[in-house]
Amino acid sequence: MPTALLLALRQIGDPAFRRPMLLGVLGAALAIVLLLWGAIEAAAWAASGDAAWLSWVAQAAGGAVGLLLAWWLFLPVAAAIASQLVEPVAAAVERRYYPGLPPPKGASVAVQVAFGLRFGLRLLVIQIVLLPLLFIPVVGFALALLVSAHALGAGMVQQTALLRMDMTGARLAWRRVRLSGWVLGLLLALMALVPLLNLLVPVLGTAAAVHLLHRSTGDELRESWG
Numbered sequence: 001m002p003t004a005l006l007l008a009l010r011q012i013g014d015p016a017f018r019r020p021m022l023l024g025v026l027g028a029a030l031a032i033v034l035l036l037w038g039a040i041e042a043a044a045w046a047a048s049g050d051a052a053w054l055s056w057v058a059q060a061a062g063g064a065v066g067l068l069l070a071w072w073l074f075l076p077v078a079a080a081i082a083s084q085l086v087e088p089v090a091a092a093v094e095r096r097y098y099p100g101l102p103p104p105k106g107a108s109v110a111v112q113v114a115f116g117l118r119f120g121l122r123l124l125v126i127q128i129v130l131l132p133l134l135f136i137p138v139v140g141f142a143l144a145l146l147v148s149a150h151a152l153g154a155g156m157v158q159q160t161a162l163l164r165m166d167m168t169g170a171r172l173a174w175r176r177v178r179l180s181g182w183v184l185g186l187l188l189a190l191m192a193l194v195p196l197l198n199l200l201v202p203v204l205g206t207a208a209a210v211h212l213l214h215r216s217t218g219d220e221l222r223e224s225w226g
Contacts, residue, residue: 008207016092020085076124082202083116119155153185160209
């Protein structure tokens with residue numbers, strides 16, 4: 001699995017990656033700004049009517065909470081962005097590393113969009129539910145990271161597989177690469193915790209998932225990739 005991510009990193013300068021990366025950066029920036037604004041406004045509303053200094057303290061605390069939420073909830077943001085970037089990134093990877101493949105004939109656009117929405121919402125709920133674990137030193141954080149990494153890896157792999165197979169095939173693909181996919185999800189989840197580096201997660205995750213599927217699936221499954 002590390003090979004899949006390394007191959008994705010080697011292609012990071014591909015012109016075909018630039019537009020998806022730009023869209024990912026803009027999407028992430030918008031999400032972070034909205035989270036910060038919402039947290040500050042909520043704090044200001046809660047402190048309305050109090051002394052000016054208390055309102056200022058509340059807004060500062062709201063900003064700190066907003067930053068924490070933006071940091072921890074970046075994974076669902078990355079998942080939502082990745083679901084919109086799968087096709088161009090996957091096409092660029094296949095063009096460079098797997099030439100000669102037949103044109104993709106996967107699930108319908110409606111199925112892919114529906115899966116992308118479920119993927120992002122599911123990861124959002126998981127991250128919110130796991131948020132209290134961050135206050136349990138080491139063990140809580142590690143457990144939260146492992147759970148969210150599994151959800152991220154499963155979503156990334158299946159979303160990418162849907163370009164060349166139906167939902168049943170995508171689930172089968174995930175079962176065959178579950179361990180590698182979980183490791184990929186863990187590495188991406190760790191990257192998502194590092195500011196600036198986290199902006200590469202949607203593109204690198206998609207590209208790595210393409211490599212993982214092509215290199216890890218068996219002949220029987222590979223025959224369905226057309």
